[in-house]
Amino acid sequence: MGMLQGLRSAVSFLTVFPAGFGTIEEMGRYAFLFPLIGALLGLIAGLVGTALFIILPDAVAGWLLLLAIALLTGLNHLDGLLDLGDALMVRASRERKLEILHDKHHGIGGFAMLFFVLVITQSFFPPLKSEILIALVAAETLAKTSMVIMGCTGTPNTEGLGSIFIRSAGEHRTRNLVLSSVIALAVLAAAFRSILFLIPFVTVVVFSLLFTKFLQGSFGCVTGDMLGSQGELARLIALITILLMAGLSIAVIV
Numbered sequence: 146m147g148m149l150q151g152l153r154s155a156v157s158f159l160t161v162f163p164a165g166f167g168t169i170e171e172m173g174r175y176a177f178l179f180p181l182i183g184a185l186l187g188l189i190a191g192l193v194g195t196a197l198f199i200i201l202p203d204a205v206a207g208w209l210l211l212l213a214i215a216l217l218t219g220l221n222h223l224d225g226l227l228d229l230g231d232a233l234m235v236r237a238s239r240e241r242k243l244e245i246l247h248d249k250h251h252g253i254g255g256f257a258m259l260f261f262v263l264v265i266t267q268s269f270f271p272p273l274k275s276e277i278l279i280a281l282v283a284a285e286t287l288a289k290t291s292m293v294i295m296g297c298t299g300t301p302n303t304e305g306l307g308s309i310f311i312r313s314a315g316e317h318r319t320r321n322l323v324l325s326s327v328i329a330l331a332v333l334a335a336a337f338r339s340i341l342f343l344i345p346f347v348t349v350v351v352f353s354l355l356f357t358k359f360l361q362g363s364f365g366c367v368t369g370d371m372l373g374s375q376g377e378l379a380r381l382i383a384l385i386t387i388l389l390m391a392g393l394s395i396a397v398i399v
Contacts, residue, residue, distance in 0.1 A: 148175050155182055159289065161219040173313025176293045177324035183289030184282055184332045190214050191278030194270065203271040210277075211267040223259060225373030227251045230258025232364070239365040243302070246370055262377055269384040273391070279336045284383040286332045287349040291379030292372050293325040294353040299360070299367030307369020326350075345386045352382045 154172035156162055159182050193213045197206035215223065232246040234254030273280045296314035301307070314321055333342040353375065360371050 148178075152178055155179060158221070159183070160186060160217060169309045170313045173296065173310040173315075174317050175321075176296055176310075176314040176317075177321045177328065179289035179293050180286045180325050180329040180332065183285040183287070184328075186214075186217055186289075187282035187285030188278070190217060190285065191281040194274070194277040194281060198271075198274040198277060203274065206274070207267045207270040210270050211263060214281075222373030222377050223263075225370035226259045226262055226377055227255035228370040229374045230255035233258075239363070242364055243366075243368075246364070246368065262381060266377075266381050266384065269381075269388055272388055273384070276391070280384060280387050282336050283333055283342075283345060283387060284380045286329050287345060287383040288376045288380040290325050290329040291349055291353040292376045293321055294350065295357045295367055295372055295375045297321050298354065299357050299371075300365070302366040302368050307367075307372060310369070310372070311367060341390070344390060345383050348386045349379050349383050353379060 152175065154168060155175070155178050158172060159179065190210065190213055194206070194210040197209050197213075200206075201209070228246050228248075228251070231248070231252045231254045232242045234252070235242055235245055237245075270277060293314065296311050297318040299311055299315075301309075301311035301315070330342075330346060333346055336342070356375060356378065357367060360367055364371075
């Protein structure tokens with residue numbers, strides 16, 4: 146029952162699918178399932194994107210695809226970008242930054258971060274339209290893997306639901322990191338069918354570790370908002386990497 150509860154909690158947290166509710170502790174214990182859910186999200190979004198680019202102009206299709214991804218994930222992580230953007234704009238103590246992070250009101254820093262992440266993410270869809278299915282399966286898988294990395298390597302805050310997940314994920318750090326990596330690598334290998342699938346994997350892992358370390362140094366801990374932001378940014382990093390590979394004529398997508 147434990148893994149089933151963890152899966153149900155993860156699906157409820159990462160998607161809008163009605164999977165019922167488990168517990169946050171179980172979700173952290175079985176956080177290694179995140180990349181699997183990411184692959185499913187990427188598959189659905191990729192199929193939607195493929196249809197949109199067939200029937201609509203690229204610019205319209207790109208924005209509608211972004212909307213579809215946001216709706217599939219329940220807009221859960223966009224609020225984290227708003228909160229984190231505000232907190233990062235402030236030159237203050239860790240305690241003051243955490244106060245701003247948890248403030249219900251949003252300022253220009255948060256809106257700017259959200260705007261640029263969404264606009265830049267959408268701008269990568271049209272150039273990848275011929276391979277949008279594979280690109281999104283890879284990007285969503287890596288985005289959720291990135292969240293596992295932060296959850297397992299960061300120090301939890303003393304309060305909040307995110308702290309419960311991070312504490313539980315950290316208690317099972319080795320299993321979560323190893324199994325999430327194995328799942329992500331298997332998905333990427335099946336998608337790209339080339340050894341060069343390691344390029345986006347390594348890029349996102351390095352980004353995840355560095356960004357987690359940066360936030361840890363800035364705030365003294367990581368929070369649920371940071372987890373959501375990490376997922377959104379990791380998706381963007383994955384798309385950038387895949388597009389650069391295509392631009393450099395690295396034939397990794399078959």
